[in-house]
Amino acid sequence: MTIADLHRTFTLDSVSDGALVPVLSAMAAAGDLDGQRGFEEAMVHVIETCGDSPADGWHAFYVNSLAELRAGTVDFARIHRQALSLLSGSSVLEVGSCFGLFALQCVQDGHVVDACDICPGAVERLADESLRLGLPLTPRIGDARALPYPDRSVDTVTLIHLLEHLEPGDVATAITEAVRVARRRVVIAVPFEDEPSEHFGHLVSLSEEDLLTWAAPWVRCGVRATVFTDCGGWLVLDVAPCSDSGQIKPRLLAT
Missing domain, CATH: 3.40.50.150 (Vaccinia Virus protein VP39)
Known part of the structure; x- marks a missing residue:
């Protein structure tokens, strides 16, 4: 998977810590991301481009991440x-x-x-x-x-x-x-x-x-x-x- 693939995969409804981290970890293990810096840059890019503005992306990330943590649906x-x-x-x-x-x-x-x-x-x-x-x-x-x-x-x-x-x-x-x-x-x-x-x-x-x-x-x-x-x-x-x-x-x- 590439960064472009990630951009097409995540939307305001689906972007979250629990959804992003496993995908990016798999990419890092495959050598598709350059260490911590590459991991963090990819995460920020996906969050900030999944909606009409970076602010909307971050808000969706927070709302979705808190919901999944409260529901117990992520590790x-x-x-x-x-x-x-x-x-x-x-x-x-x-x-x-x-x-x-x-x-x-x-x-x-x-x-x-x-x-x-x-x-x-x-x-x-x-x-x-x-x-x-x-x-x-x-x-x-x-x-x-x-x-x-x-x-x-x-x-x-x-x-x-x-x-x-x-x-x-x-x-x-x-x-x-x-x-x-x-x-x-x-x-x-x-x-x-x-x-x-x-x-x-x-x-x-x-x-x-x-x-x-x-x-x-x-x-x-x-x-x-x-x-x-x-x-x-x-x-x-x-x-x-x-x-x-x-x-x-x-x-x-x-x-």
Whole structure:
């Protein structure tokens, strides 16, 4: 399949994250796209040309993607549902928000939401769409390694499929920043892959052992840490003495 084929395939009714990503992943595996840059450029091109204007394309993408995630008809819906079940408190910060589809679902569920991403274009797009969708949140340009938020300013900080994008030496810094900002809980999710997905911008393959290694220094500090697997791996850090919501599953690490 070529980019021209994609242009003819997707319309305002059909364009969505769940529909586009498998097709583009197959093209990347076949060598038809040039790494992460080619993947991202193809995705943006399809979205912005599937309607009469780029704005219409992006709006359709957001509407359709949120609908399929809520309906549970795409693979990533399970990850978002798990993350939503683990939120503690009324305010959420999604770090590495990208399109902000998780952040927007948090707004739909009644949370006060901040979202940050290192890409200015993604932040601007999320700001525009959150207003158009009537789902107000506060997006901001921010680096996971130096979050632009005060200490203990948000109940739950999430890093959902973010840490695999960082160099190994930066992971501890990103987790430390999330713990600094969180009042109650930090929720981390990562994919388990045999090889890093280059077209997604993944730099490392991760396993449960990596999660246990990341948790260990926090456990020694008295933080309650939980590691479990479900469509990849999860690490939940309860940074407050009591965290009164969310469904924590084994395995619990002893302090």
